[in-house]
Amino acid sequence: MTAQKNKVSILKQMQKKKHCYLFLAPFFILFVVFTVIPVLMAMGLSFTFYNVFETPQFVGLKNYIQMFFYDDLFTKAFANTLTMALFIGPIGYLISLIVAWSINELSPALRTVLVVLFYAPSISGNAYMIWTLMFSGDAYGYLNAWMMNLNIINEPIQWLTDTQYMMICVIIVSLWMSLGTGFLSFVAALQGVDRSLYESAAIDGVHNRWQELWHVTLPSMKPQLLFGAVLSITSAFSVGDVCINLCGNPSTDYAVHTLVNHMQDYGNTRYEMGYACAISTFLFLLMIGANSLVNKLLKKVGD
Numbered sequence: 414m415t416a417q418k419n420k421v422s423i424l425k426q427m428q429k430k431k432h433c434y435l436f437l438a439p440f441f442i443l444f445v446v447f448t449v450i451p452v453l454m455a456m457g458l459s460f461t462f463y464n465v466f467e468t469p470q471f472v473g474l475k476n477y478i479q480m481f482f483y484d485d486l487f488t489k490a491f492a493n494t495l496t497m498a499l500f501i502g503p504i505g506y507l508i509s510l511i512v513a514w515s516i517n518e519l520s521p522a523l524r525t526v527l528v529v530l531f532y533a534p535s536i537s538g539n540a541y542m543i544w545t546l547m548f549s550g551d552a553y554g555y556l557n558a559w560m561m562n563l564n565i566i567n568e569p570i571q572w573l574t575d576t577q578y579m580m581i582c583v584i585i586v587s588l589w590m591s592l593g594t595g596f597l598s599f600v601a602a603l604q605g606v607d608r609s610l611y612e613s614a615a616i617d618g619v620h621n622r623w624q625e626l627w628h629v630t631l632p633s634m635k636p637q638l639l640f641g642a643v644l645s646i647t648s649a650f651s652v653g654d655v656c657i658n659l660c661g662n663p664s665t666d667y668a669v670h671t672l673v674n675h676m677q678d679y680g681n682t683r684y685e686m687g688y689a690c691a692i693s694t695f696l697f698l699l700m701i702g703a704n705s706l707v708n709k710l711l712k713k714v715g716d
Contacts, residue, residue: 452697459691465684476691487692489667490675493580494650494696497671498703500584502649505591509641512592513599514626528600535593541658544586548572548659573660576668583669587655591648595641602634635711642707650700653677672696 427434459476461469480487516527537543547555550571557569572578606629611619614629631638653673656662660669663678672692680689 455690455697456694458687459694461687463685463687463690465686469687472687476688477695479688480691480695486667486670487672487675490670490672493668493670494652494672496580497584497587497652497669498646498649501587501591501652502645502703505588505649506595506641506645508588509592509596509645510599510638513596513603514630517600517603524600528597531592532596534590535596537590541586541655544582544589544659545573548582550574574665576666579660579664579668583652583655583659586659587649587652590655591645593644593648595644598637598640599634602637603630606630606633638711639708642711643704646700646703646707650696650703 458469460471460473462472462475463469512531516524519527549555549557550569550573552558552561552569554569554572556572557566560566561569570578572582610629610633611625614625619625619628651673653671656664656669656671656674662674664670673696676689676692676696679685679692
């Protein structure tokens with residue numbers, strides 16, 4: 414009886430708020446059709462052999478066994494992805510937060526200009542061309558020319574083909590492009606913090622900016638912190654286009670070959686969609702695990 418009453422109560426509440434659900438319906442339908450269903454389909458296809466032209470054939474865990482035990486290139490791609498994620502994710506997240514906090518107290522006009530300048534790289538279509546010129550391997554490349562003029566080096570360094578430097582170049586460019594939507598959410602959150610909280614905190618013994626940041630500002634913007642963390646983790650684990658545009662596909666000795674590149678290779682080039690879906694499923698679960706860990710860490714902010 415209790416369960417039935419609760420069910421009736423929930424239905425009544427939903428009926429009262431039907432207008433809210435009506436406004437949410439368009440986004441919800443699009444989200445289910447273009448996100449939820451494709452993800453579930455990819456998970457299902459990861460247990461099949463599917464080459465696009467023939468009907469999928471169920472093969473069980475064969476794709477995952479091949480991926481973890483027989484695909485040496487997957488192991489290298491996984492290591493490269495983790496290396497990039499450990500640098501790009503946390504550092505990019507902290508840079509976004511620090512820059513947003515630093516410009517928060519500036520005048521509205523100056524703050525707007527700086528926000529545009531910092532945000533622009535993340536939406537610049539020709540960003541790779543700029544960095545290709547910067548890291549060009551000949552004597553006319555900006556970095557090589559500058560270092561040779563200062564007698565730091567005697568001959569040009571092949572920044573984008575030498576395995577010793579490729580990873581560093583990709584990380585630098587990815588960090589340069591990391592001030593995206595998460596950065597904008599931090600700026601908006603900082604502007605929305607209730608100023609009376611700082612006065613209350615001062616009465617309670619908070620006397621400097623760092624204490625204000627930890628005990629007042631960050632706890633007040635936890636939803637935006639979580640949103641920025643999700644975006645940062647997603648972008649850090651899905652690095653792929655930067656590697657292709659800077660270092661080619663495949664890169665020298667697969668030095669910056671990532672899971673995204675590996676998935677695209679099997680899906681778009683070899684048409685082994687079942688195996689590509691297995692890689693994408695593993696990457697998806699990896700992101701979910703990282704998001705859960707970050708969520709637990711963010712709950713301790715302000716404690």
